[in-house]
Amino acid sequence: MPELPEVETVVRELRPHVVGALIKSAKFAIPRQLLPQTPALVSRRIRGRKIVAVNRRGKYILLKLDHGTLVLHLRMSGRLYVREGGSALDHERAWIELQPGARTLAFRDVRTLGTIQYYPDDAEIPALRALGWEPLDTTVAPGELRDRLRSRSMAIKPVLLDQSIWAGIGNIYASDSLWVAEIDPRVPANRLSLRQCERLTKSVPAVLTRALGQGGSTLRDFMSPDGMEGSYQKHFRVYDREGEPCSRCHGTIRRIVQAQRSTYFCPGCQNRR
DNA sequence: CACCACTCCTGCCCGC
DNA sequence: TGCGGGCAGGAGTGGT
Numbered sequence: 001m002p003e004l005p006e007v008e009t010v011v012r013e014l015r016p017h018v019v020g021a022l023i024k025s026a027k028f029a030i031p032r033q034l035l036p037q038t039p040a041l042v043s044r045r046i047r048g049r050k051i052v053a054v055n056r057r058g059k060y061i062l063l064k065l066d067h068g069t070l071v072l073h074l075r076m077s078g079r080l081y082v083r084e085g086g087s088a089l090d091h092e093r094a095w096i097e098l099q100p101g102a103r104t105l106a107f108r109d110v111r112t113l114g115t116i117q118y119y120p121d122d123a124e125i126p127a128l129r130a131l132g133w134e135p136l137d138t139t140v141a142p143g144e145l146r147d148r149l150r151s152r153s154m155a156i157k158p159v160l161l162d163q164s165i166w167a168g169i170g171n172i173y174a175s176d177s178l179w180v181a182e183i184d185p186r187v188p189a190n191r192l193s194l195r196q197c198e199r200l201t202k203s204v205p206a207v208l209t210r211a212l213g214q215g216g217s218t219l220r221d222f223m224s225p226d227g228m229e230g231s232y233q234k235h236f237r238v239y240d241r242e243g244e245p246c247s248r249c250h251g252t253i254r255r256i257v258q259a260q261r262s263t264y265f266c267p268g269c270q271n272r273r
Numbered sequence: 274c275a276c277c278a279c280t281c282c283t284g285c286c287c288g289c
Numbered sequence: 290t291g292c293g294g295g296c297a298g299g300a301g302t303g304g305t
Contacts, residue, residue: 002298032281059299075299077283091283111282113299127300154276163300170298219298220285260278262296 002074004135004168004208006216006230007059010080013225015054017082018063018105021098023049028094030112042118046070046096058131058167068120071127072107078114080107081225110221131167135208142198149189149197156192157185158259166204172217172239175264177203179237179248182272185263186256193273210235238264 002010023046028039046065053064061080063070072080085102088095094107094116107114119125132148133140145165152159159165160174169177178185180203183196192200216222216230219240223229233240237247241264242255251268 006298073299075281076297109282110284111297113282115300151275158276161299172298217298222298259276261299 002059002078002216002222003170003173003211004056004059005173005211005214005232006222006224007056007061007074007168008136008212009216009224009230010074011054011056011061013228014061014080014082014105017103017225018051018098019054021051021103022100023047023051023065024097024099026094026096028116030093033093033109033112033114034116037117042070042116045118045120051098057128058134058163059170060127064122068118069122069125071115071117071119071125073115073127074109075111075113075115077111077221078107078109079221079223080105081223081227082106130164132163132165133167135166135168135173135204136212138202138205140201142194142201145197145201146192146194149192152189154189155186155258156183156189157263157265158261159189161259161261168208169204171261172219172236173204173207173211175239176237177207179265179270180207182270184267184270185258185265195273199272238266240264 026043026046028034031039034042049065049067051063052066055062061072083104083106089108091110092106092108093112096105098105148165157174157178160169181199211232214230214232215224215228217232218229219233238253241253244253246253246266246268249269251266253264253266256263
């Protein structure tokens, strides 16, 4: 489901509801989501701890506790929200009971691909080690991008999904960022010109910042903790718009498959050197 | 290393 | 209506 704008929206909305809360108990329905840890172990570790901060790194959600960190990833279909009492919704997979109040931090995940792990030591969170730049960062130098792409002969679009370049770009914003930068998604990453790298270092934060301002995108079922749907899907440049006219050159938007994922682009104008 | 195919899941939508 | 195939916002793995 979510890419960076959606995850950042979740984090911002969750923060006021959970920071300062005490974890009374925790239950996990799908042990696979915690591997290599176990529900019993994670429950034991986080019970009685206080949530002191909610942060994000790439698409990972970091619930910082007074001892250790709970690291969650929503993957394709995960959602995270606080319920004031009430009964569980369909497809909830984890429940963290908070105090004070009868509040539940619920993790709903239809496809169960999301992950949950506990790390006692903040310095040693393996998933975060290899992550690249934050895509909202506007200070990435074009030359540094070109360096980072030097060894990559694959087409630029699937390379943008590699979280060690920028951490947080997913399939939607990879296509849209390349449209804004007027770059053909099929160009080998290591053949991008310095000008193209410069445009990309501008378009990535621009596109993601704009999407964040709209609360992200809601395609099938993204919903923020406060129950709001994102609205950036109304502003997609090319993503999910196969056959529609390009807003820049009025060419027809195409869909192709790269590395088993859909790519959308305008062949008419995404070819600037 | 880089790359590619494949895998984990469930649900929805489309065409027959 | 029912069924099968394809597709979905992600990322880790194992083989070459």
